[in-house]
Amino acid sequence: MIPANASARKGPEGKYPLHYLVWHNRHRELEKEVRAGQVDIEQLDPRGRTPLHLATTLGHLECARVLLAHGADVGRENRSGWTVLQEAVSTRDLELVQLVLRYRDYQRVVKRLAGIPVLLEKLRKAQDFYVEMKWEFTSWVPLVSKICPSDTYKVWKSGQNLRVDTTLLGFDHMTWQRGNRSFVFRGQDTSAVVMEIDHDRRVVYTETLALTGQDRELLLAAAQPTEEQVLSRLTAPVVTTQLDTKNISFERNKTGILGWRSEKTEMVNGYEAKVYGASNVELITRTRTEHLSEQHKGKVKGCKTPLQSFLGIAEQHGGPQNGTLITQTLSQANPTAITAEEYFNPNFELGNRDMGRPMELTTKTQKFKAKLWLCEEHPLSLCEQVAPIIDLMAVSNALFAKLRDFITLRLPPGFPVKIEIPIFHILNARITFGNLNGCDEPVPLVRGSPSSETPSPGSDSSSVSSSSSTTSCRGCEISPTLFEAPRGYSVLGGQREAATRDDDDDLLQFAIQQSLLEAGSHHLGGANQQQAGYSPYVL
Template identity: 65%
Template sequence: MAGPGPTFPLHRLVWANRHRELEAALHSSQHDIEQEDPRGRTPLELAVSLGNLESVRVLLRHNANVGKESCQGWAVLQEAVSTGDPEMVQLVLQYRDYQRATQRLAGIPELLNKLRQAPDFYVEMKWEFTSWVPLVSKMCPSDVYRVWKRGENLRVDTSLLGFEHMTWQRGRRSFIFKGQEAGALVMEVDHDRQLVHTETLGLTLHEPEALLATMRPSEEHVASRLTSPIVSTHLDTRNVAFERNKCGIWGWRSEKMETVSGYEAKAGEVYSATNVELVTRTRTEHLSDQDKSRSKGGKTPFQSFLGMAQQHSSHNGAPVQQAASPTNPTAISPDEYFDPNFSLESRNIGRPIEMSSKVQRFKATLWLSEEHPLSLGDQVMPIIDLMAISNAHFAKLRDFITLRLPPGFPVKIEIPLFHVLNARITFSNLCGCDEPLSSVWVPAPGSAIAASASPFPCEVDPAVFEVPDGYSVLGAERSEPLRDEDDDLLQFAIQQSLLEAGTEAEQVTAYEEQLQLERALQESLQMSTEAEGPGAPLRAPPSFEEQLRLALELSAREQAEWERRGRREEEDLQRTLQRSLTEL
C-alpha cells in the first residue's frame, strides 16, 4: 500500500529531469533507489531510457545499480548505448567498471579465505573455441589458464587478453592475489613489458573517488560501442536435462572408457545436457546507415552462416504523435506511464527499438570422473567466481556448472558460447602430473604434506607469488579495462574476426581445404550431370557460398542416415534379444 504523497516519487522527478530535487530526495535517505515502477524500471533505467543525463549523473553518484537488467533482459549500459549519446555511454560505462571493480575487490577476501581451507594445487584450464561452420574453427583462438594455489595465495596466468580494434590481443599476464591481515594484495604482472600494477584491497576500497577517476573510458572505447550493434546472448538452461551418452555400436555396452587428462571417464559418465537454448538478440537503432551496412556485412560467403543478417525487426509500434520527443516517440503522459492499470499496448519510451533475434537449441557435453582429486566446490568454483566478474566466458561457465550436475568432477565441458562458437574447457596437468613444472612438486614420502588428508598432495613454490627480479612495480592503473568482455561488444568482435582473413598460414590452410571441398563438390555435380544424361544442360560452377551450403546439407543428410541406421540396428538387436528370451 503506497503511503501519502505521489507514488514513485524518485521516478517522477526523473521523468521531469528535476535533478536538483532528485539530489535532495536521495540525501534524505527515505526512498528506495532500486524501486521498480509499474513498467519494471528502476529510477536509473528510466533516466537512461528518457535520455535525462543530469538525473543519470545524480543517481550514479548515489550508487544506483548499473548491473541491473530490465524485464526485457537489457543491461543499463546497453540501454545507454541505444540512446546514441556519447556522454551518457561514457558516464554509465565508467560507473559500470567502477562497480565491477569494487565488487571484485570486496569478494577477494572471502575467496582467499575459502581457498585457505582447501589443499594446495596447480591445474591448467584449456579453453578451445570451436565452430560448426566449416573452416572457421581454424580461425578461433584458444588459451590455457594456468592456476597456482598455495595457502591463501592464488595466481592465474593467461595469454588471450581480449579484443581490440577487431583483432585478438595476446600477451603474457599473471594475476596474483595474496591474502593479508588488512585484506589482500592484488597484482597484475605484464611479463612482456616487465611491469607490475599493484593495489592493496583495504586502501582501494577506502578511496572510491580515486578509483572512479581511473575508470574513465577513452573516447575510442565509447566510439566503438556507439558504432557496433548491441548484442545480447543468453544461455537459457531452465529446461535443461542431463542424459547419459550411450556407447557401443547399438548403445548397449557400458564399460567403454574415455581418458581425459589422465582420468578415465566411463562412457556411462559422459552426459549430454539437452534443451540448452542460446538466445541471441541484436539491436541497431543507434547505428548510422553506414554502421548498419557494416554490421550486416554480406562481404563474404561466411556471412549467412554467422547469422548476422536481421531476421525480424520490432519497433515501438504506435505512430509518432505531434507532441512526441525522440525519447518519448508516442507521447506517453506521466499519468499513463505510472498508472499500473493503464495499458500502453505497443507504446513505449526510449528510441524506437530495431531488433533481430535468433533462438538455437544446443547440446552441451560433460565428461565426469568420480576419481578426480580436485573439489569442484572448494577449489575450482572460487576461481571461476572470481574470473566471472570481469570475464564473459567464465560467467557462462559458472552459470552452467552451478546447475544440479550429475556426480563427479567435470574433467571436460563443452558448452555453447555464442551463435557460432562453442567453448571446450579441459582440466589438465594437475600438480604437474602430465608436464612437470619446477614450481610444483609432489612431496617426499613421510613429509607433513604427503601425510595430509588430500587425495593428491602437492607442494607449490611460494616464489611464484612474488614479483620477478627486474620488474618495475607501479600503483593501480585502470585507464582502460583489461578484460571488458561484455557479450554485446565481444560477440560482434568475434563475428568480425571470423569474417576476416587470419594469418598467412591460416589462409594457406583454409585455401587448401577450400580446394578439397571444391573438388569433392565438383565430382558430386559431375556424377549428377552424368546421371541426368548427355543432353543435360551445362551448369555454371557454384559459388563458394553455394558450395558451403551444399556441404552442410550433405553433412546433415549423412548424419541423419547414420542415426537412422543406428536406430534400425538397435531395433534389430532388441528383437533378436526378445526372441532369445522367448525361446528360453
C-alpha cells in the first residue's frame, strides 16, 4: 500500500502522488487521495502532463472519471500542445471520449457563467454602438477563393444588452450551413438571458443563465454528448491549428516609385487608416491519425479529385509569401519499455518512446504576412467596446477565437478597421468593420442613423424609430425591441440542440478543408453541385 502521509513517501510516489496512482491505475486510492485535497490536482509531472492528461494518455478510464469528478481541468494542454480531449480521441476508446467530451462541455458552461459578471460590467460601462463586421474568406490556391463564403455580422450593443446577427452558421456533413439567425445576450442584475432566434423557422430558443446556484448535475446532464458527436471525432483526424506569433513584428507598408517612398495610408469605410504588415507569423497545422482505421486514413490521404491533386502540388511548392514544411514523425511508443522510475525521472531521456498508441503525426508550418489597417481617430475602442464582444463570441465560435488571439497582441496604436489573418491551412480571413452607428447605410431601430423602411429580420416594422437625416458616428440610441423575442415567433426553453455541428478548432479545420475540396472538385469538373444534397455557396 502507498503511505497516506505524503511527507513519508519517497521517489516518484512522494513527488507526484496522483500521477503515480494514475500510472498504476489505482483509481480507488486515487479517489481517497483527491478527496484529502492535500495535493494539487493540476500538478505537472516531468513530462509536462497533469494527472488527467496522464490518465487519458494511458487510457485509464476510471482514473480519468475520478479526476474529472473532482474538477480536473479538461482545457489544459500538455507540453506538446495537445488537449485532454485530443489525447482521449487518440486512444480510440469511445467511452473515454464521451466522458471527456461531457466534462469539457460542462466546464465550458461553468466558465461562461463565471465570466458573466465581468462581461456585464464591461458592457454597462462601454458606450452604445452598432457596427458591422464583414468576414471574407480567401485563399492563395487558385479557384478556392471562388467557392469560399462570406458573411456580415451585425452587432448591436445597448447597456448590458448585446445582439449579433449572422447568416453563416457553420458546417454540417461537409456543407457550408446558411441561415438567418440572431443571438441575443440580455444582462440582468443576477442573471443573463440568452436567446437564439431562428428567423427562417420563426422560433426562439431561450435560456436563463443564473450567476449563482447552478445545479451541477443538471449542467452535466445537459452536456451529455450524442453518439454521433463522439463517432465524428473517432472517424476524423485530430487537427490543431495554431498561430505562432512570438516573433511577430509590425512594420508600416510603403508606397512610391523611383526611390521616393512614403508610409502607406488607405481609406476604409470613410476612415483614413495606416497600413501595417505583420511578418514572422507562422501557422502551424498538426494532424494525428493513429486512431483512424485504414479506411478512414485512406479518405484523409487519398487524392481522389482534380483539386485534391492540385492541392498536393500546391503544398509541395507553397504559395505566395508562404513556405510550407511537411514532416512526418512516427514515435515508437511501447508502454512496457518505460518504467515508472524512468518516466518520473526528469534527467532520464525517453527519446522517441512514450506511452499510449504510437503517434502518427504530420506537421505543416506555413509563414504568412498578416496585414492590418489601423485608424487612430476611430470612434470605437477596441479594448472597451469590441474586445468583450469578441471574447463572448469566441466561447463557441472558432473563427472569433482566431481573431481574439490576434487582436490580443500588442498592436500598433489605432482601431483595426480591417484585418487580414490566416485562419486555417490554405484559408485566410479578411475582417472589415463598417457602417458604424448606421453612418453609411440606414439601420432600423438605431436612432441617429438615416431613416429606413425595411425592418431587420423578425422585427416589427411599426416600431422602427424615426431618425434624422444626419448622424454622429460617435454615439447612437438603440431600440430595446431589438433585444426581445420577435412577435409571432414560438418561444422554447433551453438551447437549440447543437448535435448537428461542432465548432471545435480541429473539427472545423477538417470540415473546412474537406468542404473546399469537395466543392472545388464539383467546380472544376462541372458536376451538378446539387447532387447528393450538396449545395455549396459559390460567390
